[in-house]
Amino acid sequence: MVIPESLLEALEKARSITVLTGAGVSAESGIKTFRDPDGLWSQFNPAELASVDGFMSNPELVWQWYQYRRQIINNAMPNAGHYAIAEMEKLFKNFVLVTQNVDRLHQRAGSSKVWELHGNIIDNHCFNCKRPYIGETNLPDKQLPKCPVCGGLIRPSVVWFGELLPFEALSAAEEAAYNCDVFLSVGTSAEVYPAANLPLIAKRSGAFVVEVNPNRTAISHYMDVCLRETSAVALPKLIEEYKKFISD
Numbered sequence: 001m002v003i004p005e006s007l008l009e010a011l012e013k014a015r016s017i018t019v020l021t022g023a024g025v026s027a028e029s030g031i032k033t034f035r036d037p038d039g040l041w042s043q044f045n046p047a048e049l050a051s052v053d054g055f056m057s058n059p060e061l062v063w064q065w066y067q068y069r070r071q072i073i074n075n076a077m078p079n080a081g082h083y084a085i086a087e088m089e090k091l092f093k094n095f096v097l098v099t100q101n102v103d104r105l106h107q108r109a110g111s112s113k114v115w116e117l118h119g120n121i122i123d124n125h126c127f128n129c130k131r132p133y134i135g136e137t138n139l140p141d142k143q144l145p146k147c148p149v150c151g152g153l154i155r156p157s158v159v160w161f162g163e164l165l166p167f168e169a170l171s172a173a174e175e176a177a178y179n180c181d182v183f184l185s186v187g188t189s190a191e192v193y194p195a196a197n198l199p200l201i202a203k204r205s206g207a208f209v210v211e212v213n214p215n216r217t218a219i220s221h222y223m224d225v226c227l228r229e230t231s232a233v234a235l236p237k238l239i240e241e242y243k244k245f246i247s248d
């Protein structure tokens, strides 16, 4: 894979760089994506499992599905793509990382500031009173934990379809897309809004936009450069070539 010189030049000149990641960046950690042919939505129904209505109609099923996903994520390790993004934070000034992922592999790879647009799968809170829940989650007979304060059902702190995104994260992400000189869209199908708007905000604001994805996506035709490679291969290569470029 060749890194175009235009991208290396844009990175060198950039006053600020923003990266948006999606499920593809965790694929090489063994975590399924959502819309790939073998993705989660080919096996499960998102309306049933990742929505408020789904939780209200069958809270046990939704809770167990998240427990199943948590187990996979707890056993997963960050991959070279996560580590490369963590290194970018040190390499580039004014670097902002925005993720749609809930697996916290960016943080485990060393990224210190991560704007999580879709919440995270590690934490839980009460469906009723919204208080954070830090009690036991592995109850006998797969029971659903209950809020010790109001008795409400406990749910994972992910953003479900139809729910509002966390205001602070979305505002920070939009500002970072608007203000950056280089925007990298990594491992996302760019099909879910408002996250999918971010690369377009960057493009319209004059940023050099890059897609890192082995496949074409809904926004590929807007990109200045498309690295048709997996993120675990492309991102370390990008950093290696950038370091050579600035040392020449």
Ligand code: APR
Binding pocket: 021, 022, 023, 024, 025, 027, 028, 033, 034, 035, 036, 039, 100, 101, 118, 186, 187, 188, 189, 190, 191, 192, 212, 213, 214, 215, 216, 217, 229, 230, 231, 232
């Ligand atoms: N490296 C880079 N990209 C990859 C890799 C890889 N190894 N493997 C797959 N991809 C790409 C796929 O080509 C696809 O374009 O990652 C993208 C994954 O797309 P989705 O499965 O749609 O995941 P994402 O874009 O993160 O979905 C956004 O939708 O279901 C909701 O809340 C969920 O945050 C998620 C949101």
